[in-house]
Amino acid sequence: MLNLARTQIEPGRTRPNPDKDFEEMTLPWKRELYAAALRLSGSRADAQDLVQETYLRALTHFDQFSTGTNCRAWLHRILTNSFINRHRRRVRERAAVDRSRRGEIVAPLLVDPQAGKLTRSSAAEEAS
Secondary structure, X not given: OOOXXXXXXXXXXXXXXXXXXXXXXXXXXXXXXXXXHHHHHOOHHHHHHHHHHHHHHHXXXXXXXXXXXXXXHHHHHHHHHHHHHHHHHHHHHHHHHHHHHOOOOOOOEEEEOOOOEEEEOHHHHHHO
């Protein structure tokens, strides 16, 4: 059974020591994160990728984690946000593929510094 208590390494310390605390604080939640990722994604491969991405983001931003706060909740929030971002990215990619299949020209948006607004690239205008 997992210990759901808050993980605290040394009382009084506000920031974790990234060299020794990351594994100690995050690895106990790996199976639980995988189960949550599997429920979200429905695929073992996607769930493994999602957990890997979660741990990568957690390690990258571990300096922002405050010792004494709920590491489990922090990891689940990273997992959930990663899933949402991945889902949104896939929806955008599918929409772009659908537009290109219909023959619509999809040009990237560019910032026009003189006009101060977003515009389509000139290559797309020439093609239409």
